[in-house]
Amino acid sequence: MNGTSFQSDIRFWLRQGNTVNHLLIWNIVIFIGINLLYLISPNTAFAWTFDQLTLHSLPGTFIRKPWGLITYMFTHVEIFHVFFNMLNLYWFGNLFRSFLGNKRVLPLYLMGGITGAALYMLSYNLLFPGMPSTMIGASASVMCMLVACATLMPNYEIGLLFFGNVRLKWLALAVIVLGVISIPRGNLGGIIAHMGGALFGFVYISALQSGTDLCKPLIWLFDAETRRENKRVQARTKPKKSPLKVVKKPDDNNQLRLDQLLDKINEKGYNSLSAEEKAWLDKVSKEN
Structure with a gap:
């Protein structure tokens, strides 16, 4: 495959209008870029870039670099970390998209990541006050997608290697239980963030089924068609005054x-x- 063909395939992939594809591309591009910096200049360019992209747990550092709340969920360094996150994002992101539409994918991805980050920062500052810590990865956002799908369609079955067909509710429960069990030996910050993402995924679908879309502000912000539709609805419902009718006091x-x-x-x-x-x-x- 030549370079021109590869670029054409990427452009075609992005032009499909699938937000999951865009999220995958951004995560992979940042992963490649930051690892190239590590090969070129591990102690300067890589270290500075990583420090800018990561989420800092200390409030003082976070206030100076608040963009880490967003950039951390697009940043990976280890190959297996990005591989499994992107694989799960592809599966569950597209499953979520097929049932609830493309316009909710990015808002849910961001809100799941933000909730995971908030729980991570809160827990670290309560359990280890004053101790600096950082976090990267899309795990909280991906966990949010998984639990959202499991809450929306708990009996939906997917095929897993070595396990056969498994219902989403059991898969989500197994992932959560494994995360909780591994807290004493695992990455505490990452696991706490996973639980935050999972919590938002459950709350989001529960609220949506009750008629409240918690991602509505972000949907309005990111989706131009939604903004145009809101303007059309307001124009239809707004009472019109006749220029010929003068009401006197x-x-x-x-x-x-x-x-x-x-x-x-x-x-x-x-x-x-x-x-x-x-x-x-x-x-x-x-x-x-």
Whole structure:
């Protein structure tokens, strides 16, 4: 396969409008880029770039580099880390997309990652106050996708090597249980972030089934068609005022009638007024 053919395949893949493909590309590009920096300049360029992309647990460092809340979930260094995350993102991201649409993929990916990061930072500052720690990887976002799919369609079956067909609810439960069991020996920060992503995936689908879309603000932000549709709905529901219809205040109406009666008196005299007009004029004069 020549370079031109490869570039054409990538462009075609991206033009399909599948947000999962875009997420995969961004994660892979950043993985390749940061590893190239490691080969070229491990102690300077790589170290500086990694420090900018990672999520810092210490509040003081996080405040200086808040973009880490987003960039960490697109950053991987180890090959197996990125491989398994991207494999699961491809499976469960496309499964989620097929049921709930493309426009919810990126918002859910981000919200799952943000929830995992928030739980990670909170736990580390409570358990190990003052101890610096960093985190990278899309695991929280991917776990969010998995649990969201399992909550939405718990009995949906997928084929797993060596295990055969497994229902999503059992797969999600197994992954969560394995994560909890491995806390004493595993990557505590990463596992806590996984649980945060899983929690948001469950809460998101539960709220969505009740009629509340927690990702709605991000959907509006990222999806131009949603913004246009909202404008069309507002235009249809907004009451229209006729430029020909002028609504006068009661005081304006009273003044207009008073002027008309005074003109009538000037032209034809007071006796030309009807009994009702005389009574109304007498009432207005007493009020003033």
